[in-house]
Amino acid sequence: MDERIHEHAAVLVNWSARVSEGDNVVVSVDEGAHDLAVAVAAELGDVGANMSMQYGSSEVGRAYTKAHDGEFEESTHELALYEESDVVLRLGGGRNTSADADVPAETRQASMQAAQGVREAVMATDWVSTVHPTRSLAQQAGMAYEEYQDFVYDAVLRDWEALADEMAKMKTILDEGSEVRLVKENTDITMSIEGRTAVNSAASVAYDSHNLPSGEVFTAPYDVAGEVFFDVPMTLRGTRVQNVHLTFEDGEVIDYSADQGEDVLGEILDTDKGARRLGELGIGMNRGIDRFTDSILFDEKMGDTVHMAVGRAYDANLPEGETGNDSAVHVDMITDVSEDSRMEVDGEVVQRNGVFRWEDGFE
Amino acid sequence: MDERIHEHAAVLVNWSARVSEGDNVVVSVDEGAHDLAVAVAAELGDVGANMSMQYGSSEVGRAYTKAHDGEFEESTHELALYEESDVVLRLGGGRNTSADADVPAETRQASMQAAQGVREAVMATDWVSTVHPTRSLAQQAGMAYEEYQDFVYDAVLRDWEALADEMAKMKTILDEGSEVRLVKENTDITMSIEGRTAVNSAASVAYDSHNLPSGEVFTAPYDVAGEVFFDVPMTLRGTRVQNVHLTFEDGEVIDYSADQGEDVLGEILDTDKGARRLGELGIGMNRGIDRFTDSILFDEKMGDTVHMAVGRAYDANLPEGETGNDSAVHVDMITDVSEDSRMEVDGEVVQRNGVFRWEDGFE
Structure with a gap:
């Protein structure tokens, strides 16, 4: 087995999920993630955790959902499993990213709704999502298999401790700042972040971060004004x-356009009132990710990028008890800041052409 | 997908496990049983059951067990899952029957012991074990892949209703009888079955039967005397x-021999006091199984065979509240009765050279 699979498992179990002896751990294994499951099992055995393996197959889910009459019930046995769990590790990696493409949207939604309680039980654990590089994911990324493996392990096998320290600098700037301004081609946008807390998303539950890889600092902005251009393509x-x-006035999108997919963009913005407001501002700081692969797990963490999401804000960014922007959607869009760009916090430049203030000392 | 996979799933869900709407069902999927899992999911969706999929990989289990320090705890989250379940379907079929061959016996035993509560919770459900024909199982059976698929589906896709009726005849004979005698080459053995209840193992929980395929009638004999020769080879x-x-006196093995594997046989018989007594007499009645494959799931159900197990007796054969032969082992051994043999119940021949009394009317 590729040694990097063992390293991936070790990072997941020890750095990301902080599993300790006696923890009840559920591992959800996608069809193509068998090898990572074996490596994770060895780590969990080594730690002395209690392990239960779930099979997360899209083909199985499709068969079940399509055959069902649509009146889905809550799976109370699965709920009991997660309610007794401390940690949930989701090992993505199927054999066909379109495996359940023919499930009617309505059926999918009904099924998701019935699983709401189970999802909440998972979210209440120290959960972490990661992916095992499969041929199917390589194909989605438009990459050769070995090339994609290198890409995934470059993103996952970081010195997370060092990156967390680095990202802490950005978190401090955002936590102490009141207003962010981003300027680049077709972009001059300002937003308030006063009173909001940035998350140092260092791929570990110890940092309120549930993705491996991660490597972004994000907060929940408001009072957005100006225009912004997202030049990184995506599939929505x-x-x-x-x-x-997008053009914002008084915190709301008042005008939008896209060279491609403008209809879908409009649909998303029309979902509800909150869908026209920003829920997130994120700064990608994982320089192990060096190209876009049309997977948000990777794209939004890429170094030299900034992303904003229309829709729902995360509680972790808000003062205790306060609710942020609410919406049924949370859609991230990414802009490349590697060239001819600057981000200012309270009028001081903190990032210019992808380089941070503390890296270059520029004023 | 091979249409027989769908038929297998339908028999499993509808005939064997009798799944109904709203049932909480756990499906445990071995590494190689994906296709059957997809077909079972469709059946469960159709019935409107609630489904949770477990991944039953021997490679994963090996990795976990070998890395562990050996002080295994009960997985209370998995226990919660099974305690809230109505049905458990185990889809066997790995990719290597020796996948966990290098786990030390001691570690394996410690791990099994910690899982005792989970196993009991499974046994308290309407559980059914079956296998999906994999290349690994074909290899173990010494058969080509397609040949083995035919073998499995011939065994599984029976007219179970008709076989249950047929087996009911044998059950009646055993339930009304007091003494069984089996005579063939090197074999003349008698045993009491007075007061014991035979199980019509018709591959359905409705018949106290938890294997698919099944097709045997079995009871718990006692007061065994005489000699018996098991000519079907097996791996123990x-x-x-x-x-x-084996030679029995006063219900106990007083002498034993084997052309091959006599040491292992001796070890088994020396396990405990109950290991020298019979726990089961079974009559194989599944004529869809026409050859030995060194898999007890199939071999003991084969038509024209009789098997006896040394060790533990099943409660289903005993009057309410009575305990039968007790032992840590239950080891089945099989004898071919297709030629030069007869089985008598209370002195009347019920099977001669594999043919039953009601088939031939012989006296």
Whole structure:
């Protein structure tokens, strides 16, 4: 077995999920993630955790959902499993990213709704999502298999401790700041972050971070004004969306356009009132990710990028008891800041052309 | 997908486990049983059951067990899952029947012991074990892959209703009888079955039967005397055992021999006091099984065979509240009765050369 699979498992169990002896751990294994499951099992055995393996197959889910009459019930046995769990590790990596493409949206939604309680039980644990590089994911990324393996392990096998320290600098700037401004081609946008707390998303539950890889610092902005251009292409609801331009006034999108996928963009913005407001501002700081692969797990963490999400804000960014922007959607869009760009906090430049203030000492 | 996989799933869900709407069902999927899992999921969706999929990988289990320090705890989260379950379907079929061959016996035993509560919770459900034909199982059976698929489906896709009716005849004979005698080469053995209840093992929980395929009628004999020769080879504890000969006096084995594997046989008989007494007499009645494959799931159900197990008796054969032969082992051994043999109940021949009384009307 590729030694990097063992390293991936060790990072997941020890750095990300902080599993300790006697923890009840559920590992959910996608069809193609067998090898990572074996490596994770060895780590869990070594730690002395109690392990239960779930099979997370999209083909199985599709068969079940399509055959069902649509009146889904809550799986109270699965709920009991997660309610007794301390940690949930989700090992993504199927054999076909379109495996359940023909499940009607309505059926999918009904099934998701019935699983709401189970999902909440998972979220109440120290859960972490990661992916095992499969041929199917390589294909989605438009990459050769070995090339994609290198890509995934470059992103996952970081010196997370060092990156967490680095990201702490950005968190401090955002926590102490009141206003963020981003300037680049077709972009000059300002937003308030006063009173909000940034999350140092260092791929560990110890940092309120539940993705491996991670490597972003994010907060929940408000009072947004100006225009922003997202030049990183993405797939939203199965449709390619490219070169999105949004104009904000009084915190709300008042105008939008896209070179491709403008209809889908409009649909998303029309979901509800909160869908026209920002829920997140994130700064990608994982320089192990050096290209876009049309997977948000990787793209939004890429170094030299900034992303903003329309829709729901995360509680972790808000003062205790306060509710942020609410919406049924949370859709991230990414802009490349590696060239001809600057981000200011309270009028001081903190990032210029992808380089941070503490790296270069620029004023 | 091979249409027989769908038929297998339908028999499992509807005939064997009698799953109904709203049942909480756990499906445990071995590494190689994916296709059957997909077909079972469709059946469960159709019925409207609630499904949770467990991944039953021997490679994962090996990795965990070998890395562990050996002080295993009960997995209370998995216990909660099974305690809230109505049905457990175990889909066997790995990719290597020796996948965990290098786990030390002691570690394996410690791990099994910690899982005792979980196993009991499974046994308290309407559980059914079956296998999906994999290349690994074909290899173990010494058969080509397609040949083995045919073998499995011939055994599984029976007219179970008709076989249950047929087996009911044998059950009636055993329930009304007091003494069984089996006579063939090197065999003349008598045993009491007075007061014991035979199980019509028709591959359905409705018949106290938890294997698919099944197709045997079994009871718990006592007061065994005489000699018996088991000419069907088997693998016990990884060792080939062939041509076992046992001599009984006052219910106990007083002498034994085997052409091959006599040491292992001796070890088994020396386990405890109950290991020298019979726990089961079974009559194989599944004529869809036409050859030995060194898998007890199939071999003991084969038509024209009789098997006896030394060790533990099943409660289902005993009057309410009575305990039968007790032992840590239950080891089945099989004798071919297709030629030069007869089985008598209370002096009347009920099976001669594999043919039953009601088939031939012989006296």
